[in-house]
Every structure is written in structure tokens, then in C-alpha cells.
Amino acid sequence: MSLEVWKPMFGGMVLSILMLNVIQWVIYRERIYGLYTLYMLTWLAYFGFRLKEVNDLFSDNDWYFVRTGAPMIAYFIYFDFADAFIGLRQRIPGLFRLFQYTKGLIVAFLLLHLWICYLANDWYPGLYHGSHTVMRLAIVVIALYGIYRILQLKDPVVRYFISGTAFLLAGGVTSMVMTFVGYNFDNPVTLWEAPLTYFQFGIILELVCFSLGLGIRQRRAAVKTAVMEQRLARQREQHHRKQLEAELSVQQLRQEMSEVQMRALQAQLNPHFLFNSLNSLSSLITDEPRKAEQFVDEMASVYRYLLQNNDNELTTLSRELTFIHSYYHLLQTRYGRGIGLEIDVDELYLNYRLPPLTLQLLLENAVKHNIVSGDQPLKIRISTSGQGWLTVRNNLQRKPLDRVKSTKKGLLNILTKYQLLGMPAPTFQETAEDFVVSLPLIRFEK
DSSP states (O other): OOOHHHHHHHHHHHHHHHHHHHHHHHHHOOOHHHHHHHHHHHHHHHHHTTTTHHHHHOOHHHHHHHHHHHHHHHHHHHHHHHHHHHHHHHOOHHHHHHHHHHHHHHHHHHHHHIIIIIISOOOOOOOOHHHHHHHHHHHHHHHHHHHHHTTTTTOHHHHHHHHHHHHHHHHHHHHHHHHHHTTOSSSSSGGGGHHHHHHHHHHHHHHHOOOHHHHHHHHHHHHHHHHHHHHHHHHHHHHHHHHHHHHHHHHHHHHHHHHHHHHHHHHHHHHHHHHHHHHHHHHHHHOOOHHHHHHHHHHHHHHHHHHHHHTTSSSEEEHHHHHHHHHHHHHHHHHGGGGGEEEEEEEGGGGEOOOHHHHHHHHHEEEBBBBOOOSOOOOEEEOOOOEEEEEEEEEEEEEEOOOOOSOOOHHHHHHHHHHHOOOOOEEEEESEEEEEEEEBBBBOOO
16 A cells, blocks of 8 residues: 555544544533544644645644644643543542643643744754653653553453553554654655554554444443433332322321221210100100100111111111101101101112211201190201202201200211211201201212
């Protein structure tokens, strides 16, 4: 291969790697790809400037400054690239500090050569070449030490970086030695007689190793990100499951509390009903013993229903009305024509639910707080509305003085039961003529 063929081939290979890296930079938006792009652009600018066609466009001072300054700028970027690639700041802080000092030395070198090439009144070839040689040797020593320290990390990805650095170092040292022993640097006869060729080979191999290392590094980061996302997803799932379990526990606790409260209300109802029934029985025993006996039979029938439904939170309207018929007969045993009951319930609602003994409590309250006599009969009407509500209405004729003090538990018992069931609250309305209670019926879903 001739030197004329190799030069554009070298430029094309570097440009190909550069374009691939630019695409990765656009995709991932990481600083390391920006540094890598600047690093390759610096080498492209350096070798492009050394082409005769380009070099003829600039002055000798420009040529001298670019010849020594461009590689140093590339090494300056290289140190930052090494930190981003390996994480020297955290993993090898001592080497990171050495690279920072070297960057300061490079800045001083560039300022010196800027002065020699552009600002000095005279040309100082000894200072120019001597400082260049010392600087190149210092870079070689620092590179060898850096390779030694970085190899101790034993990281597969880091080895690609070390291999690339070793190729660059080998090409640079070979080129430098050939220059020292007298090879024609600028006008070689063949490709292999040009010291710059070995440097270029070292750069190509370096860029290949760096690109492979960056690819593996990116795949490793993607795998790590995927693992972290899976871990976070599992943690979110566990948190969600624990949250659901906690909500379920709270719901179960609330349900248990509601059941306990319902049981307490039902237990409260038994002594309440018994207390009022015994008061009624005590009045009959003295005045009408025969009716008292009938009252006891009816009372037994009523208590049978009470015991059968004591553990149920809901019962059907049909069963409740059957019970009310028995309870009404019990009331008739005592009051005769003094009490009347009218039931006007649509059959559509007979299978709807309501808390058991609700109607018994309302009838009991109506009897307890109103005058019940043949001259002033207490009229009670039970009916349904098209909106699924049950209405219990009685004419209002208050007793001037109740024989039995009200415990005020009946209506509160009904309100609390509906509240525990999560249903709309019953309504109570008193006018000058009537007392009306409206109860929401609970639809039974099969």
C-alpha cells in the first residue's frame, strides 16, 4: 500500500468512527461521547493540517505550533475522557490528581510554544525542540504509569481502554524513535518509512478499542438500568400489595366493628322490647286477666321471631310484615278498637331488605307516646313509594303524661343500623296531625 492511498484511508476510518460516535452522542446525550468526539476531531485536524495541500495555505509559524500543540490538546482531552470512561475521580483519585497536574503542564507547554511561534522576537529552535521532546517523554512516562495503575482495576471494560492507550503509546513511541534515528519525517519514500504511519496505526487501533469499550459500557449500563427498573417495579408491586393488604385489613376491621356494633344494637333491642312489653302486661294482669293470657301467647309468638332474627343484619320486607301482623294482634289484645293498622305495600318490594324489628320499634314508639283508646284510636299506616322507600305514618295525639319514661333508644337504634349498613338515613317528620317515618329499602342483588 502506498502512502498516497493510506492517507485518505486513514482519514476515512477516523471519520467513520467519528460519525458512529456522534450518533451515539445524539442518542445518549452523555458527556463522554462529547469528549470522544472532540478527541477525534483534534486528531483529524492535526493530520489534515500536515497534508501538503493544506499546509501550504498557512505560515511556517502555524505549522510549528500545530505540529506540537495539536497532539497536546488531544492529550488534554484524553485525560478528561479517561476520567469519564473509568471514573478515575472515585476509583483512582491519586491518578486523577496526576492527570490534573499533567493538564496544567500541557497548558504551560502550549503557552510556551505560543510565545515561541508568535510572540518572541527571535526563533529559539533549541527551546522549541527541547521542550517538545521533554513533554513527549513526560507523556510517555505518565501513560505507562497510568496503564499500570488502571490495570489493577481488573475490569473487562477498562481493559479496552488500556489496550487502546497501549496502541497509541506504541505508535507514538515508534514514531518518536524513528524521528530520533534520522528517518525522513516529511518526505518518506514508502509507507513504512514514514514515522507518522505508525502513529496513525496506533490511533486507529486506539479508536477501535475505545469504541468497543464504550459499546460494552453502554450495554452494561442498559442492563444495570433494566435491573434497577425491574427491582423498582418489584418494590412498587410489593408496596402496592402491602397497601392492598393493609386496605383489606382495614376493611375487615371496619366490617368486624360494624358487626360488633350491630350485635350491640340488637342486644340493646331485646331488653328495650321486653321492658315495654312487661309494662303492658303488668297493666293487663290486674284489669283483664283473660286478655293478659292472650297477650302472653302473642308475646311468645313475637319473641320467637325476635330470637330467629336476632343474629341477622337484614330481613325481607315480607317476613317483617308477617311479624308485624303478629305484633299488631298483640297490640289489639290490649287496645282493641283503640288501635288500627293499614298496610299498603307494593308486591314489587316484598323481597327488599331492611333491618329486622324496625317496624316493631316504630309501632311500639307510636303506641308508647300517643293516646290509644276507643274514643281516640291510634291509626298506623305502612306503605311504599315508587322510589323504594317504606313509610310508616301515625296520627299524632300526644299523651299528656307518659306512664313510662322514654329511653329514646328506638329511633336512634334504627338510625345507627342504617348508618352501619352504609345506606341513606331514614327521615322523621312531625306535623300538627301526623308523625311520619320514611325508611330506605335495600335492594337484594342475586
